[in-house]
Amino acid sequence: VDARQAEPPAPPTPLIHSVVGLVPRQSRILIFCGKGGVGKTTLSFSLALRCAEAGKRVVVVSSHPLRELAVTLSLAGIAEVFPSAARNLFVVHIDPLDLIGDLVHKNFPSQFVADAVLRSSIYKNLVEVAPGLKEFQFLVRLQQLAERKVSGEPDYDLLLWDAPSSGHFLSTLHAARNFEILLTGPLSSAGADLARFFSNTANIALFPVTTLEEMAIEETIEMCGKLEADFAMKAAAVLTNLVSPLAMATEA
Numbered sequence: 626v627d628a629r630q631a632e633p634p635a636p637p638t639p640l641i642h643s644v645v646g647l648v649p650r651q652s653r654i655l656i657f658c659g660k661g662g663v664g665k666t667t668l669s670f671s672l673a674l675r676c677a678e679a680g681k682r683v684v685v686v687s688s689h690p691l692r693e694l695a696v697t698l699s700l701a702g703i704a705e706v707f708p709s710a711a712r713n714l715f716v717v718h719i720d721p722l723d724l725i726g727d728l729v730h731k732n733f734p735s736q737f738v739a740d741a742v743l744r745s746s747i748y749k750n751l752v753e754v755a756p757g758l759k760e761f762q763f764l765v766r767l768q769q770l771a772e773r774k775v776s777g778e779p780d781y782d783l784l785l786w787d788a789p790s791s792g793h794f795l796s797t798l799h800a801a802r803n804f805e806i807l808l809t810g811p812l813s814s815a816g817a818d819l820a821r822f823f824s825n826t827a828n829i830a831l832f833p834v835t836t837l838e839e840m841a842i843e844e845t846i847e848m849c850g851k852l853e854a855d856f857a858m859k860a861a862a863v864l865t866n867l868v869s870p871l872a873m874a875t876e877a
Contacts, residue, residue, distance in 0.1 A: 653771040653822075654784045657864075659834040660844045661790035664866040668834055669787040677710035681782035684715045686767060688789040715781075719766050721759035725752055728762075728812075757800035764801045765815045768822045791848045798856060823856075830861045837865060 657669040666689065673683045704711040726743055733739035742748050752758060773780040788794045801819070822828055831852065835845040845863060852858040 653828045654767065654786055655830045655832060656786045656788050657832050657834055658788040658794045658848065659791060660841045663834045663836050663841055665834045666787050668832075668864060668866060669785045673714055673783075673785050674707060674710050676783055677713040678707060680709075680713065682713045682715075682780070683783045683785065684717060684770060684781045686770065686784060686786045687716060687718050688787055690718050690720075717770070719763050721762040722752065724762040724766055725758065757802075760797040760800040761812075761816070761819070763797065764823070765819050768819055771828070772822065791844050795848065795851055795855075798852075802856075826858055829858065831858055832862060832864055833860050834864045834866055836867045 655669075655672070657665040657672075659665055666687070669685060673685045677683045703714070729742055729748075730736065730739045733742065767784070767786060770781065771784045789797070833845050833849055835841045849860055849863070852860075
């Protein structure tokens with residue numbers, strides 16, 4: 626979805642200006658993760674807006690369906706308020722069920738048979754219970770977007786993933802990794818590309834987001850520990866959101 630059809634998030638804050646300097650140049654995906662409600666969506670869109678204004682082509686992958694996102698963030702009128710950013714900013718929501726449906730169509734010689742399979746209750750139940758299948762397809766498309774090229778050049782300079790809440794985020798990474806060992810057939814090459822991309826931690830910049838609430842801080846610490854232990858992924862920086870400027874002020 627082209628962000629020109631939607632409403633702008635708030636202008637970049639001092640926190641976002643600081644984050645820009647923390648992004649490693651080689652990173653292809655920036656992940657904003659953390660407890661639900663700490664401001665991941667707002668910060669990811671604010672950074673995307675800042676980078677798009679600077680001339681980078683940026684795509685935001687949202688964990689929210691676009692209709693929900695339109696309620697969460699006011700996006701209409703971005704072309705009028707931030708015309709330079711509007712040309713470079715894109716927003717997508719990846720639905721794994723649509724990706725799996727496309728895979729079925731590509732691997733059945735008869736579209737009639739493919740449609741029949743997709744309508745069947747057996748297929749629908751299988752897709753829901755297959756461990757890691759939807760998560761795997763989501764990450765495959767995320768990696769494809771990050772590496773997609775047009776005329777030999779990257780289609781996007783930067784991809785920002787507004788990740789789901791901590792538990793869902795970790796389960797997505799775990800489920801997709803566990804699914805890889807079972808890969809055969811048309812999924813095998815996609816699995817190899819996925820493993821190659823995510824095994825190189827230089828491709829990823831991780832930004833856990835928290836507020837200064839005890840529960841949010843504890844969840845962030847636990848999540849960062851699991852990401853480092855299980856995936857060798859270290860945070861580029863932990864972002865503390867909703868902090869008054871007075872908290873950083875020196876005494877008069």
